[in-house]
Amino acid sequence: MANYFLDTPVYKHHLHHPLMKRIVEVKERNYADRNVYDYAPIDFEDAMDSYEKVLEIVGEICADSIAPNAPEVDLQGPSLANGRVSYALGTQGNMETVRKAGLMGMAMPRRYGGLNFPCVPYIMAADMVSRADAGFENLWGLQDCAETLYEFGSEDQRQRYIPRVCSGETMSMDLTEPDAGSDLQSVMLRATYSREDNCWYLNGVKRFITNGDADIHLVLARSEEATKDGRGLSLFIYDKRNGGVNVRRIENKLGIKGSPTCELVYKNARAELCGERRLGLIKYVMALMNSARLGIMAQAVGLSEAACWEAYAYARERKQFGKAIMGFPAVYEMLALMRAKADASRAMLYETARFVDLYKVLEDVSKERKLLPEERQEMKKYGKLADAFTPMGKAMTTEYANQNAYDAIQIHGGSGFMKDYTCERLYRDARITNIYEGTTQLQVVAAIRHVTTGTYLSQIRDYEALHYNPEMENLKQKLMEMTTRYESIVTIVTEPKDSEYLDFHARRMVEAAAHCILGYLLLQDANADPYFRRSAEVYVRYAQAEVDGIYSCITRSDRKDLGYFKVE
Amino acid sequence: MSLKIIVLAKQVPDTRNVGKDAMKADGTVNRSVLPAIFNPEDLNALEQALRLKDTHPGATVTLLTMGPQRAAEIIREGLYRGADKGYLLTDRAFAGADTLATSYALAMAIRKIKTYDLILCGRQAIDGDTAQVGPQVAEKLGLAQITYAEAIRKVENGKITVVRRLERGIETVEATLPVVVTVNGTAPACRPRNARYVQKYKHAKTIAEQQNAHADYLHLFNARAYLNLEEWSAAEVNADVRLCGLSGSPTKVKKIENVVFQTKESKTMEPTDEHINELMKELITNHTIA
Numbered sequence: 130m131a132n133y134f135l136d137t138p139v140y141k142h143h144l145h146h147p148l149m150k151r152i153v154e155v156k157e158r159n160y161a162d163r164n165v166y167d168y169a170p171i172d173f174e175d176a177m178d179s180y181e182k183v184l185e186i187v188g189e190i191c192a193d194s195i196a197p198n199a200p201e202v203d204l205q206g207p208s209l210a211n212g213r214v215s216y217a218l219g220t221q222g223n224m225e226t227v228r229k230a231g232l233m234g235m236a237m238p239r240r241y242g243g244l245n246f247p248c249v250p251y252i253m254a255a256d257m258v259s260r261a262d263a264g265f266e267n268l269w270g271l272q273d274c275a276e277t278l279y280e281f282g283s284e285d286q287r288q289r290y291i292p293r294v295c296s297g298e299t300m301s302m303d304l305t306e307p308d309a310g311s312d313l314q315s316v317m318l319r320a321t322y323s324r325e326d327n328c329w330y331l332n333g334v335k336r337f338i339t340n341g342d343a344d345i346h347l348v349l350a351r352s353e354e355a356t357k358d359g360r361g362l363s364l365f366i367y368d369k370r371n372g373g374v375n376v377r378r379i380e381n382k383l384g385i386k387g388s389p390t391c392e393l394v395y396k397n398a399r400a401e402l403c404g405e406r407r408l409g410l411i412k413y414v415m416a417l418m419n420s421a422r423l424g425i426m427a428q429a430v431g432l433s434e435a436a437c438w439e440a441y442a443y444a445r446e447r448k449q450f451g452k453a454i455m456g457f458p459a460v461y462e463m464l465a466l467m468r469a470k471a472d473a474s475r476a477m478l479y480e481t482a483r484f485v486d487l488y489k490v491l492e493d494v495s496k497e498r499k500l501l502p503e504e505r506q507e508m509k510k511y512g513k514l515a516d517a518f519t520p521m522g523k524a525m526t527t528e529y530a531n532q533n534a535y536d537a538i539q540i541h542g543g544s545g546f547m548k549d550y551t552c553e554r555l556y557r558d559a560r561i562t563n564i565y566e567g568t569t570q571l572q573v574v575a576a577i578r579h580v581t582t583g584t585y586l587s588q589i590r591d592y593e594a595l596h597y598n599p600e601m602e603n604l605k606q607k608l609m610e611m612t613t614r615y616e617s618i619v620t621i622v623t624e625p626k627d628s629e630y631l632d633f634h635a636r637r638m639v640e641a642a643a644h645c646i647l648g649y650l651l652l653q654d655a656n657a658d659p660y661f662r663r664s665a666e667v668y669v670r671y672a673q674a675e676v677d678g679i680y681s682c683i684t685r686s687d688r689k690d691l692g693y694f695k696v697e
Numbered sequence: 698m699s700l701k702i703i704v705l706a707k708q709v710p711d712t713r714n715v716g717k718d719a720m721k722a723d724g725t726v727n728r729s730v731l732p733a734i735f736n737p738e739d740l741n742a743l744e745q746a747l748r749l750k751d752t753h754p755g756a757t758v759t760l761l762t763m764g765p766q767r768a769a770e771i772i773r774e775g776l777y778r779g780a781d782k783g784y785l786l787t788d789r790a791f792a793g794a795d796t797l798a799t800s801y802a803l804a805m806a807i808r809k810i811k812t813y814d815l816i817l818c819g820r821q822a823i824d825g826d827t828a829q830v831g832p833q834v835a836e837k838l839g840l841a842q843i844t845y846a847e848a849i850r851k852v853e854n855g856k857i858t859v860v861r862r863l864e865r866g867i868e869t870v871e872a873t874l875p876v877v878v879t880v881n882g883t884a885p886a887c888r889p890r891n892a893r894y895v896q897k898y899k900h901a902k903t904i905a906e907q908q909n910a911h912a913d914y915l916h917l918f919n920a921r922a923y924l925n926l927e928e929w930s931a932a933e934v935n936a937d938v939r940l941c942g943l944s945g946s947p948t949k950v951k952k953i954e955n956v957v958f959q960t961k962e963s964k965t966m967e968p969t970d971e972h973i974n975e976l977m978k979e980l981i982t983n984h985t986i987a
Contacts, residue, residue, distance in 0.1 A: 167897045167921065167923075168892075168893045168894075168896035168897040169896075170896075171913070171914065171917070172913065174913075175914075178899070179895075179896045179899070182895050182896070182899060183892045183895060183896070186889055186890045186891075186892060186895065189889065189890075190889055226888070226889055229888045229889060229891065230888075230889040230890065230891055230892060231891040231892040231893045231894070232892055235892075244892055244893070244896075
């Protein structure tokens with residue numbers, strides 16, 4: 130019996146971060162559920178032990194079921210008949226296994242049938258699922274929609290829908306339309322209220338909807354006639370049991386082929402409003418997107434990890450010129466860098482997940498009672514950090530997943546180009562991660578204000594102030610040099626107060642900040658566990674060269690240069 | 698009437714991944730280097746039981762295992778997957794049992810459980826490979842037995858319909874309850890552990906294990922009855938100790954030989970049509986392929 134959770138000790142390392150104590154104690158409201166539910170933890174140690182035991186189940190399912198099913202699922206894909214989607218056989222099997230293991234609704238409160246897990250262990254499960262099959266991670270990750278229902282739905286809606294998700298019904302978030310992709314303000318799907326029937330009816334078309342034939346849909350639609358912008362949009366719940374939505378086509382995609390991406394036609398589909406009118410996009414979808422982005426980060430990290438394993442296994446076995454190819458500097462450098470990027474990505478993923486956890490859990494508590502002043506402070510701090518780290522993390526981890534998948538094929542040589550090896554699937558699957566839930570370019574748009582307002586710099590300073598083992602002093606020196614360079618390019622770019630010039634260099638600045646942050650996170654990992662030392666050494670060297678390049682590019686650039694790049 | 702199912706399960710050394718230290722110099726199994734696992738075909742049997750529980754409201758699944766204290770793990774593994782309770786049959790008197798002594802002890806424990814409609818167990822255990830315990834239990838209890846089961850088609854009106862996997866095909870048979878059914882490894886694999894059950898039962902311990910339990914959790918054993926795993930000694934199941942363990946075992950291992958696999962008659966062939974033709978002819982002549 131193979132087991133991802135047990136065969137890769139880094140998961141446990143990230144699970145046992147010191148901040149978990151605070152997260153779990155707030156999440157469990159001082160363990161009040163222990164007298165109500167027979168599966169609730171008694172204390173902190175008990176909760177951590179439960180997370181480990183449940184993640185062990187996930188690790189086993191990933192290695193024994195989901196990963197072995199992946200090649201067949203990739204080949205077969207879902208099919209469409211009479212407006213309904215059937216998953217590939219392997220996907221059906223995976224869903225059944227996950228349901229029987231009681232893993233759906235992992236992060237939902239126990240009173241709705243969930244496991245009440247914090248974000249960190251939930252995201253860790255997603256990380257492993259994606260390593261087994263990134264396409265299946267989409268179906269797994271759509272559990273997130275239940276969180277939106279929990280946060281913004283009425284108590285009646287929570288009680289009617291969340292237990293269904295916890296018992297294994299699937300969800301989808303229906304946002305994109307043919308003319309509303311990155312720009313969701315132009316969503317046209319019409320929602321009309323019928324006083325007679327006391328409900329809303331949806332009419333129109335949605336496109337690129339992941340798991341579009343789900344049991345329960347969250348739908349962004351225009352409820353305010355004659356409006357054109359985001360303030361005319363509301364969020365609706367559509368229950369498949371009511372009928373009215375058909376799947377017109379399943380897209381034929383490059384990757385994540387097991388996950389059905391659908392075009393949906395709404396014909397008088399009965400729906401109910403979720404939350405308040407007009408807040409659909411500006412409040413609810415923004416929240417939904419943030420947790421979805423964290424899910425995509427987990428998907429990217431899982432793919433990066435899988436790419437490392439595939440490349441390493443091949444490089445160790447494959448012999449050329451009388452020795453295993455991993456013995457050649459050109460190959461072992463690639464392997465080391467892949468490992469460093471995967472470890473750095475994972476460090477970023479869990480740091481972000483912890484910020485999201487603390488922020489969300491305190492916000493949830495604030496609905497039950499007034500927060501103490503220091504708790505309010507805490508919530509504000511972590512809310513801001515979650516807001517800053519989510520787009521940066523999504524941008525970096527998904528780009529690294531693509532780079533790792535690319536290098537995995539490179540290490541396989543000609544064989545990697547053939548369908549016989551897993552690396553080609555990873556390459557195809559990784560390609561969407563830096564596109565959906567906001568392209569890397571859009572993550573930069575979200576992240577750049579934290580460059581200009583100094584959120585990243587102050588967090589880097591906090592990391593700098595931590596204690597590091599003396600043998601890592603030289604790495605810390607490098608990171609301090611990188612930080613100095615980051616500071617000066619921010620000054621150079623922001624000084625002219627030219628927004629186009631800022632946009633032009635935005636990605637470079639976000640990346641420079643990210644290199645410092647990822648470097649410090651790996652240093653902290655190496656502090657706690659010597660396993661990470663190599664990745665820290667490799668990553669910081671790589672990152673410093675990158676920051677030097679960015680510094681060189683920006684210090685030599687001029688606002689006039691933009692003209693050479695502009696396309697008329 | 699709600700269905701009462703007993704599943705017999707054994708903890709075995711994992712002989713599927715045997716390394717060079719698997720046997721001791723004296724020829725006995727070196728259990729300390731082999732991980733102890735749930736006998737694979739007993740898991741297939743458990744799955745059949747759990748499927749009946751899924752489809753028959755009110756059905757209960759009880760695990761029965763014989764072994765040393767650490768075999769309590771088998772009961773927990775069963776509870777994690779959906780079994781309702783379990784008994785650990787443990788006593789020094791049971792040590793060294795062959796299949797006859799084992800089936801005697803199990804049959805006595807089943808008599809003590811008293812009410813049951815169906816007894817399920819794996820076809821055989823991977824440590825002994827005898828496939829005798831299931832049939833012997835049936836004999837001792839005077840019950841009908843269905844061996845090599847691959848699927849239980851239905852259970853209704855006091856009758857059970859079972860599909861058997863045999864050497865030359867499959868056979869569907871019907872029997873009157875109660876009955877003993879031994880399940881093949883070709884039956885569906887067991888479901889995964891369930892996240893809620895794992896969290897509910899992870900503190901479940903036998904009295905002996907409770908002595909080593911963490912002080913913070915001791916109060917749970919009083920508060921939550923289901924966390925106390927029952928263990929039975931030979932006396933508690935009214936077993937005659939002379940018929941148990943080594944003294945009740947007519948089978949004596951006379952001698953054990955280490956078999957070392959090595960290539961004796963290997964041939965190297967070129968991947969050409971000519972050589973493949975020759976090989977095919979040879980294989981047909983010596984009846985390796987028909």
